[in-house]
Structure formats: structure tokens, C-alpha cells
Amino acid sequence: MVEFDDVSKVFFKGTVPIQALGRLNLSVREGELLAVVGPSGCGKSTLLNMTAGLMKPGTGAIRYKGQAISGANTQVAYVTQKDNLLPWRSVEQNIRLPLEMGPHKRLSEAEKRERVARYIAMVGLKGFEKHYPKELSGGMRKRAQLARSLVYEPDTLLMDEPFGALDAQLKLMLQAELLKTWEGSGKTLIFVTHDLTEAISLADRVIVMSGRPGRIIAIADIRLPRPRDVFHIRFQPEFGDYFEELWAALKQDLASGEAAT
Ligand SMILES: Nc1ncnc2c1ncn2[C@@H]1O[C@H](COP(=O)(O)OP(=O)(O)OP(=O)(O)O)[C@@H](O)[C@H]1O
Ligand SMILES: [Mg+2]
Known part of the structure; x- marks a missing residue:
């Protein structure tokens, strides 16, 4: 590979x-x-x-x-060592970002929503969708980053x-x-x-x-x-x-x- x-x-x-x-x-x-x-x-x-x-x-x-x-x-999707969430976007908007680019743009709105919600739940950030990165702990930011890379479902x-x-x-x-x-x-x-x-x-x-x-x-x-x-x-x-x-x-x-x- x-x-x-x-x-x-x-x-x-x-x-x-x-x-x-x-x-x-x-x-x-x-x-x-x-x-x-x-x-x-x-x-x-x-x-x-x-x-x-x-x-x-x-x-x-x-x-x-x-x-x-x-x-x-x-x-490839990359969870970098340094936190690179966009500070002006909420958790939900950050995780959605990869779906707004490249081939994923073509996904239906319903599918995008479903995926974002599924990965937010998986990393345990349910209830924090509308929070901004500065309102999260270090570990929560890492989890948001993880969800953002998984949502992309790369090879x-x-x-x-x-x-x-x-x-x-x-x-x-x-x-x-x-x-x-x-x-x-x-x-x-x-x-x-x-x-x-x-x-x-x-x-x-x-x-x-x-x-x-x-x-x-x-x-x-x-x-x-x-x-x-x-x-x-x-x-x-x-x-x-x-x-x-x-x-x-x-x-x-x-x-x-x-x-x-
Ligand atoms: N962009 C860069 N410009 C200059 N030097 C760099 C750059 N990136 C890495 N280095 C240097 O290359 C070496 C390896 O860095 P790297 O970040 O790959 O290490 P690492 O194994 O990931 O370390 P850590 O476990 O601390 O994260 C270090 O000495 C670092 O100073
Ligand atoms: Mg390193």
C-alpha cells in the first residue's frame, strides 16, 4: 500500500x-x-x-x-500530532469539513448528517456538537480530530x-x-x-x-x-x-x- x-x-x-x-x-x-x-x-x-x-x-x-x-x-486521512481543528467552526462543522471537499461533496445531505452524527457518537462527543474547539478539553479536541478523519472513510x-x-x-x-x-x-x-x-x-x-x-x-x-x-x-x-x-x-x-x- x-x-x-x-x-x-x-x-x-x-x-x-x-x-x-x-x-x-x-x-x-x-x-x-x-x-x-x-x-x-x-x-x-x-x-x-x-x-x-x-x-x-x-x-x-x-x-x-x-x-x-x-x-x-x-x-489518506491524517490525524496529526498537533491539533489542527479550525477554531471558528463548531465540533460538528469541523467534523463535517472533509465531506465538503473532493469526491465526498457528492454525498447526499442526509448521508453527510448521518455520518457526522455517527462518528461524533463513536468518539463520545454527543452533546458537544455546537461547542467550539476552545470550549473543549485537550482530550475532547483529539477525539474531534479522530472523528474528522474517520468521517472521510479513506483507504x-x-x-x-x-x-x-x-x-x-x-x-x-x-x-x-x-x-x-x-x-x-x-x-x-x-x-x-x-x-x-x-x-x-x-x-x-x-x-x-x-x-x-x-x-x-x-x-x-x-x-x-x-x-x-x-x-x-x-x-x-x-x-x-x-x-x-x-x-x-x-x-x-x-x-x-x-x-x-
Ligand atoms: N519542518 C521541519 N523543519 C526542521 N526540522 C524539522 C522539521 N520537522 C522535523 N524536524 C526535525 O526532524 C527531527 C524529527 O522530527 P519528528 O517530528 O519527525 O520526530 P518524532 O519522531 O515525531 O518525535 P516526537 O515523538 O517527539 O513527536 C527532529 O529533530 C526535528 O527537530
Ligand atoms: Mg512526532
Whole structure:
């Protein structure tokens, strides 16, 4: 679905280069849930930005469904790390936004309303439809962003630490909702997180990146059965094995001192 072919990226601060990504090779399979973990600053958001076509790779190429990405990739929906709700639009109007653009414009008014209401209910924002972003908590803003990307019903979803700032209970609830929505949908999902437990609970495959310049240092196929119950899956013995294996890679990288920020 997405292919990263020898992708690297260097940013410049004035004349000082910062190598964000090392040479990265990765094939994201159609319909898989791929979790990406790695230390802060290792290029995870950069990877998603390039997949969304918001940024060009320095070297190498990224292909989406076999085609080089040039310009904004409108086939993916992107829940960015930074909150980008429009402050002058209410929750409902923000979530509706993707349906006012591109091919979704053709949906009937009834269908648009139904979808917006369905995703608002799914993320638990019922009753807050008319609120503006500044009238929401941080977690509620994240949930509105999530609903806005789901309403679009794209082939591929990119999520950058969508549940990072939420309290532990809400995080579990939303993970469960996400799995319920995703399992059986056939959609490809790239999910960036700091949280190894979250990554293993959700993913078909977890990749671990090194500190800057980000490279892939471990990949694990997570063969836990589906449908999964995020509330209990962490207590399964196999879960512990995956955790140990991936944590060892993360820890070794931290110890090698490359994870400088
Ligand atoms: N637009 C930009 N201009 C300059 N430097 C950038 C830009 N975007 C990212 N960087 C740099 O590239 C490196 C990787 O950034 P990135 O945001 O991809 O990290 P990350 O893995 O998402 O980190 P975090 O987990 O903290 O979100 C960082 O050193 C950052 O300073
Ligand atoms: Mg990031």
C-alpha cells in the first residue's frame, strides 16, 4: 500500500544539518495495522508527513499504491500530532469539513448528517456538537480530530500519537473503539505511538525506530488473535514475550546514546 524505498531526510537549521531519518526501507501491507514506536525526534511524524505528501523525502522514494507521491496525498486521512481543528467552526462543522471537499461533496445531505452524527457518537462527543474547539478539553479536541478523519472513510489512515495526551481509561476506551472500527474494515492504518503496550495491543506489526537519524531496528509480527480485547490482551503470556523483545531493542538503542534530542 505504501512503500518507502531508501528514504532519508535532512533538515537544515540555518546551515546546520539535522539528519532526521536514516535510510529507511519499509512496505506497508494493504489492510494492515502497523504501529511505529521510537524515541522522541526519531522522525516518526516526518514519516507520516511524507506519506501524506506534505513533505518530500530527501533521498529515495515513497510510493502509494505503486505511484510516487507528488503533492498532497488525498487518499489518506491524517490525524496529526498537533491539533489542527479550525477554531471558528463548531465540533460538528469541523467534523463535517472533509465531506465538503473532493469526491465526498457528492454525498447526499442526509448521508453527510448521518455520518457526522455517527462518528461524533463513536468518539463520545454527543452533546458537544455546537461547542467550539476552545470550549473543549485537550482530550475532547483529539477525539474531534479522530472523528474528522474517520468521517472521510479513506483507504488509509495515518495517526500520530492520537491518544497520547489522554487519561488511561479514555485511552483504552478509544483503542477499543478504534479496533472495532478497523477490524474487518480492510483499511490500512499507520499508527505512531510512544506506548509499546498500545502498539502491541493494536497492531499486526510493530516497528521500532532508533534515535535520530531514525532507522528501523526491530520489526515484530504480532500474532495475537482478533478480534482483540484491549482491556485484557496485555495479560496474555504471548503479549509479554512481544513486549520483552521490542523493549530490548528500544532499550539497547537508548543505551547506545544515539537517542540524543
Ligand atoms: N519542518 C521541519 N523543519 C526542521 N526540522 C524539522 C522539521 N520537522 C522535523 N524536524 C526535525 O526532524 C527531527 C524529527 O522530527 P519528528 O517530528 O519527525 O520526530 P518524532 O519522531 O515525531 O518525535 P516526537 O515523538 O517527539 O513527536 C527532529 O529533530 C526535528 O527537530
Ligand atoms: Mg512526532
